């Protein structure tokens with residue numbers, strides 16, 4: 001069995017012409033495909049056609065596409081009054097409500113209409129493609145074709161193979177995706193597929209940091225934006241996607257993986273959801289929104305005090321020179337003694353451990369110790385962490401010094417893995433486990449995450465930049481500190497870190 005997705009007279013049926021259906025219709029029509037549109041709601045298919053027409057007209061107006069191409073694309077959108085019109089379809093994509101009974105019923109009706117060679121695809125985000133296919137007479141022709149909203153702008157689509165899906169289905173959907181100008185990534189049918197699974201770590205770990213009282217939400221956002229390079233902070237992201245969408249998704253993936261601790265949702269999110277603090281769309285989430293945008297939360301003022309002298313730990317030789325150079329550049333006297341002088345501020349640079357553990361390991365005075373995160377460089381942002389006993393004047397002096405050259409400084413309470421170290425370690429570890437489970441290939445994982453989530457790097461390449469051994473150390477230290485299996489390293493990470501090779505290294 002096969003369908004040639006490149007043929008000029010390809011007919012694509014779309015059932016469900018809401019947000020997703022109309023987006024898929026637009027890119028298919030622009031790629032020269034004849035598109036049949038059907039929706040159970042009266043008038044919905046023609047609304048979809050009108051909205052695609054308006055979107056294409058706008059693109060033509062802006063000079064992004066020729067007017068005649070826009071008109072030709074619209075002429076390929078055909079409204080179907082009933083599913084019977086789908087008898088001529090080569091491929092059908094459904095984008096109806098996310099409900100297994102509705103999808104089962106729809107696929108049964110479709111199988112009564114389409115030819116046996118017609119490929120049936122589902123755009124489901126959270127249901128099992130295998131379960132949808134299992135209700136069909138010919139389950140081998142059913143696959144997942146998971147787009148992202150807004151479809152014309154999010155140029156990625158996950159092509160999902162269910163257990164019963166025959167190989168030609170994925171090949172055909174891959175070729176159709178390319179024809180429509182999208183990047184296809186192949187994935188096995190597993191909860192959250194690639195993007196929604198890989199994206200769990202960012203927000204769940206940020207919520208843990210908040211839950212532990214380590215830092216306020218806007219401080220966490222700033223560290224991850226300015227320090228680690230994310231486009232949006234996790235709390236800004238939660239406000240944008242809205243908790244009534246993201247929290248149920250977090251719960252669904254967690255439960256479908258039988259309470260996998262790596263994917264554990266946060267009670268904070270559930271409580272805020274119940275309180276109606278959904279995010280941007282209701283004007284209040286983690287931030288408050290007005291017509292002018294999100295409220296600005298001022299950062300703590302830079303203290304005008306400086307330390308008498310600074311003693312820098314040598315426990316991490318790789319970070320020692322960078323910190324002593326910086327301290328000198330900022331004009332503070334360096335204490336170079338083997339043990340710190342009585343009035344020196346002690347700076348430790350832990351990897352995966354907290355300030356308390358790092359301070360005790362070197363017999364330092366916790367009242368005079370602060371920790372500095374060096375893993376993401378010291379040029380765009382600096383995170384300082386206190387022990388529970390760090391004296392306020394020591395923390396002020398360290399803050400005053402490290403912010404003296406205008407680089408923003410965030411001061412947080414004690415945390416194994418600061419903020420950025422632990423969030424990145426969790427993201428990289430989850431990505432490693434996705435490829436360990438053979439959900440997808442290392443290359444497709446990184447492609448899917450950069451295009452689907454807008455991360456500056458794919459998690460595996462990012463893990464390589466930070467160093468697989470560093471990621472493994474952070475996780476092992478966090479595992480030892482918290483005793484929480486959430487932080488257990490994936491075998492994929494452990495092996496590649498031990499072997500000293502890239503996290504993108506596949507297995508034969």
Ligand SMILES: NC(=O)c1ccc[n+]([C@@H]2O[C@H](COP(=O)([O-])OP(=O)(O)OC[C@H]3O[C@@H](n4cnc5c(N)ncnc54)[C@H](O)[C@@H]3O)[C@@H](O)[C@H]2O)c1
Pocket residue numbers: 015016017018019020021038039040041044094095096097098099102106123124125126146147148149
């Ligand atoms: N919205 C997203 O961000 C997003 C992203 C990826 C995937 N999805 C998935 O895409 C699918 C559609 O989501 P959406 O956001 O476009 O929903 P939507 O509510 O905007 O559109 C669904 C459409 O399906 C129609 N419909 C419902 N039952 C039908 C039936 N039995 N036959 C024909 N039409 C029917 C509705 O009238 C509606 O027009 C869901 O499976 C969803 O999980 C959504």
